[in-house]
Amino acid sequence: MxxxxxxxxxxxxxxxxxxxxxxxxxxxxxxxxxxxxxxxxxxxxxxxxxxxxxxxxxxxxxxxxxxxxxxxxxxxxxxxxxxxxxxxxxxxxxxxxxxxxxxxxxxxxxxxxxxxxxxxxxxxxxxxxxxxxxxxxxxxxxxxxxxxxxxxxxxxxxxxxxITLDWSDAVGGITGSLLPTGSAKDTVSAGGKDYTVSVVDAGNIVIFINAGEFGLTGTETPAAIEADNALMQLIEEIRGKVCQQLGLVKNWQDAASQTPYQPFFAMVSPPSDHSCFNGVKVRQADVDIVSRLLFMLHMHKAYPITGTVATGAAARIPGTVVNELLAETVRQNVLLRIGHPSGVIPVEAAASVQNDQVTIERIGVYRTxxxxxxxxxxxxxxxxxx
Incomplete structure (x- = not known):
């Protein structure tokens, strides 16, 4: 043989x-x-x-x-x-x-x-x-x-x-800009409605949206989100239209086949007590924001590191969907704790703002x-x- x-x-x-x-x-x-x-x-x-x-x-x-x-x-x-x-x-x-x-x-x-x-x-x-x-x-x-x-x-x-990872050099790695659209927030029309998103390029490109815009609490399991076919189609329409705006595809309908891996798509929500699909209990006091992230046209069962990097960066940019969900004290912290479907992941994110320009100075994560x-x-x- x-x-x-x-x-x-x-x-x-x-x-x-x-x-x-x-x-x-x-x-x-x-x-x-x-x-x-x-x-x-x-x-x-x-x-x-x-x-x-x-x-x-x-x-x-x-x-x-x-x-x-x-x-x-x-x-x-x-x-x-x-x-x-x-x-x-x-x-x-x-x-x-x-x-x-x-x-x-x-x-x-x-x-x-x-x-x-x-x-x-x-x-x-x-x-x-x-x-x-x-x-x-x-x-x-x-x-x-x-x-x-x-x-x-x-x-x-x-x-x-x-293992300690420093991702500070990864900012703008895909598009050349931390904010690829030039704005902290943008409006995308999909399914007959307008949705507010923030697009951040740090580690990977991630599209952020408030989970409440979809009528979600933000603590749903990956399986529950994927079971909603209409929601999954709407998410892909929004993601595809952002891809088209960024020049990743000519027609947004081609995003699923031509660039399924990225941009990621993250639905964020305020901290809350909730249970994860794996039995982990997340307390409101232990997280600063909750997120459910999609990539490769499927929901992530935990949270990707490049998504973590982008979430940390978005938290430090005034006016983003992520930043506006944070408590004022959390906006000033270096550490951001993200609740995800399997538990909590921390990220260290520090930035400086001068003349409305945000410079990400550190993004640190820990892995094994x-x-x-x-x-x-x-x-x-x-x-x-x-």
């Missing part, structure tokens, strides 16, 4: 609340079209079960990290993120994934791409999708990325070594990550055209 197969070295790695396939760039074909065919075969896509590949049949586990030595003098490693569709033969390279990004520094250390320094190794990650630098501080023990620690993140069982499996994946030679 192996005579009909190509054997490629790869790893399965958890980063934050996501899991992905990590593969070195030199394992893949140079031709982009051929490369994507191979990647789809590795994951077993398109197939909603991904039964013939390594994909986890979920948008949070159908993720890719292509790793290479750095092509920049100011970085230690190159990282290209890809979101693998389960329904289409499509790899979306349109943005970053913060959760997967949190594992890149660990992987680079373990693979010998970055010299380990105990107790912390600083890894400068060149995110090739947006040509920005992410700085990660990785705990190191015995020459490898540490795994054990007391850092807990909602959405992941147990605890692990705390670990290698789950390293080995070889078998791909049919016919996929390579052999």
């Amino acid at each position: 192996h005579s009909e197969m190509e054997m490629l070295r790869c790893a399965i790695v958890r980063g934050g609340t996501s899991k992905g396939i990590f593969i070195m760039a030199n394992e893949l074909p140079d031709d982009p079209v051929q490369r994507d065919k191979v990647l789809l075969a590795i994951f077993g896509s398109p197939d909603i079960r991904q039964i013939d590949g390594l994909g986890g049949a979920d948008i949070l586990t159908s993720k890719l990290a292509i790793i290479a030595p750095s092509s920049r003098t100011d970085a230690d490693v190159d990282y290209t993120f890809g979101q693998i569709s389960t329904t289409e033969a499509f790899v979306d390279y349109g943005g970053n994934c913060g959760n997967i990004s949190s594992a890149v520094g660990c992987f680079a250390i373990d693979m010998g791409l970055v010299k380990p320094v105990e107790p912390l190794t600083r890894v400068r990650i060149h995110m090739t999708n947006t040509n920005r630098i992410l700085t990660a501080e990785i705990p190191v023990k015995n020459g490898k990325a540490a795994v054990e620690g007391d850092c807990a993140i909602d959405g992941v069982p147990g605890t692990g070594a705390k 990550a670990r290698m789950i499996m390293e080995g070889h994946v078998y791909v049919r030679k016919s996929v390579f055209g052999k």
Whole structure:
């Protein structure tokens, strides 16, 4: 059987609340079209079960990290993120994934791409999708990325070594501007009504809207939101029209097929006591804002790091949908606590405002990550055209 197969070295790695396939760039074909065919075969896509590949049949586990030595003098490693569709033969390279990004520094250390320094190794990650630098501080023990620690993140069982990520260089990484439309708030007409949104580019582009505009409390479960087909269609119409406004697509109806990964779409609401779908109880006193976020045309079961980065940035921009929901004391804080479907995620966000211009000075988040499996994946030679 192996005579009909190509054997490629790869790893399965958890980063934050996501899991992905990590593969070195030199394992893949140079031709982009051929490369994507191979990647789809590795994951077993398109197939909603991904039964013939390594994909986890979920948008949070159908993720890719292509790793290479750095092509920049100011970085230690190159990282290209890809979101693998389960329904289409499509790899979306349109943005970053913060959760997967949190594992890149660990992987680079373990693979010998970055010299380990105990107790912390600083890894400068060149995110090739947006040509920005992410700085990660990785705990190191015995020459490898540490795994054990007391850092807990909602959405992941147990605890692990705390990884600190500085996303301050990611502001405007997709469009070149923190506020791509030029305004803190915009009006979008969809479904016969006008809706107020804020569009922020930090980590990824995120469209924010008050959940109350949809008649939601904002604490609904992902399953409950997805079950409302009319709401999901309305969300995609709004998202598509913002895509068209930003020049990501010519016609808003094409956004679902041409740029499904981003922009993200977040429905935000004031703090409240509520229960999460996984049994976690969130107290009003423990959060500053509540959010439910959609990407890849599905609801996120936790909260993406790049969405967290954008939410933190939006909180510091006067007049945004996010900023206006916050208590005055919270607007002045560095720490913002975001309630999400699996619990709470904190983000450190600091900014300065001068002549109505907002400068994001720091966006810090914390994650855990670990290698789950390293080995070889078998791909049919016919996929390579052999």
